[in-house]
Amino acid sequence: MIKVLARIFTAVVGIPVIILLALEGGYPFFLLILSLALMGLYEYYWLTNLPQLLRHWGYLISALLLITINRQQFRYSWLVFAGGIILLLSAMLFGFDQYNFGQAGAALLGVCYIPLFLSCLLLIRSLPLGRRLTIMVFILTWITDTLAFFVGSRFGRRRLMAKISPQKTWAGAWAGLAGSVTAAFWAAPYVDLEPTAAIFTGVTTGIAAVLGDLIESALKRLAGVKDSGTILPGHGGILDRFDALLLVAPTAYFVLSWWYSRGG
Numbered sequence: 001m002i003k004v005l006a007r008i009f010t011a012v013v014g015i016p017v018i019i020l021l022a023l024e025g026g027y028p029f030f031l032l033i034l035s036l037a038l039m040g041l042y043e044y045y046w047l048t049n050l051p052q053l054l055r056h057w058g059y060l061i062s063a064l065l066l067i068t069i070n071r072q073q074f075r076y077s078w079l080v081f082a083g084g085i086i087l088l089l090s091a092m093l094f095g096f097d098q099y100n101f102g103q104a105g106a107a108l109l110g111v112c113y114i115p116l117f118l119s120c121l122l123l124i125r126s127l128p129l130g131r132r133l134t135i136m137v138f139i140l141t142w143i144t145d146t147l148a149f150f151v152g153s154r155f156g157r158r159r160l161m162a163k164i165s166p167q168k169t170w171a172g173a174w175a176g177l178a179g180s181v182t183a184a185f186w187a188a189p190y191v192d193l194e195p196t197a198a199i200f201t202g203v204t205t206g207i208a209a210v211l212g213d214l215i216e217s218a219l220k221r222l223a224g225v226k227d228s229g230t231i232l233p234g235h236g237g238i239l240d241r242f243d244a245l246l247l248v249a250p251t252a253y254f255v256l257s258w259w260y261s262r263g264g
Contacts, residue, residue: 010232015142022134025125029134030070033122037062037115039231040238040246044110047223051099054107057088062115069119073126077119084111114239117246120253128260129191136187137252140202141245143183144209148176160210165217173210180206197259201252208251209244216243 021032041062045055061084068077085108092104125134152172160168184202188195216239220228229237239246 010235014232018138019135022125022138023131025131029125030066030122033118034063034066036238036242037066037118039229040114040118040242041110043228043237043239044114044219045107047219047225047228048106048110049223050103050107050110053091053095054088054099054103057084057091058107058111060084061087062111065111066115066119066122070122073123114246117250118242120249121245124249124253124256127256132187132191133252133256136184136191137205137248138245139187140180140183140205140252141209141248143179144176144206144248145213145244147179148172148210148213151175161214164214164221168214168217176210177203177206180209193259201255201259204255205248205252208247212244212247215247216240 018032021029038059041058042055045058050058061080064080065077065084068080088104088108092099092101121134121137124130124137127133148168149172152167152169152175156169156171158170159166160170160173181199181202184193184198184205185195187193188198193201216228219239220226227236228239231237232241235241
């Protein structure tokens with residue numbers, strides 16, 4: 001009961017803050033994404049037990065990558081990414097007796113999985129009707145998560161992937177997907193989406209949310225822990241709360257940018 005109350009309290013406080021910062025845009029929203037990315041990356045590196053030097057590499061490249069994407073979008077971010085890989089390979093070369101390429105791969109995957117994916121929220125914010133679209137993406141993710149949790153825990157019988165997460169069920173996954181489609185369809189008139197585009201957006205982001213949740217569960221299962229952190233009362237860590245959003249953000253960005261690029 002205490003955990004449920006803490007979970008509700010965190011949501012009641014956190015959701016309005018996120019919405020206000022998304023509406024504000026600019027540096028306030030950028031700082032939100034930067035903070036979430038670095039805290040999420042910190043948890044990921046803790047789960048993967050990486051050496052400190054490789055962790056510091058990840059924080060540096062993530063910050064530079066997000067700054068570049070925020071100012072130039074994808075135009076020059078590939079230079080930062082390429083330079084970061086060269087720097088990582090140099091660290092492996094000069095520290096070959098301390099590090100291995102499995103650790104380097106984990107460090108690089110963390111940057112791609114968390115900061116790079118979250119940066120798509122900055123790109124969504126820059127699209128036409130970006131304020132509304134960003135709020136829509138957050139709402140789709142929250143609805144998918146919430147329905148999957150409550151319907152799955154109440155009515156779920158058949159496990160989705162028992163070896164990875166015994167508590168996730170097909171009933172919860174279908175409920176979350178239905179919620180995502182319904183929310184996207186409802187939001188369509190406010191973000192200039194045709195019904196078919198709204199349904200497609202809801203389906204793709206709903207599937208992405210479920211996959212994002214499962215990926216983080218697999219990561220915790222490999223690390224042998226229940227939560228990725230303790231910073232959010234009732235939820236755990238940043239990755240525990242924003243795992244679905246990590247895959248929803250790039251999925252929504254590519255779907256929505258494609259839609260608006262063709263003139264809606």
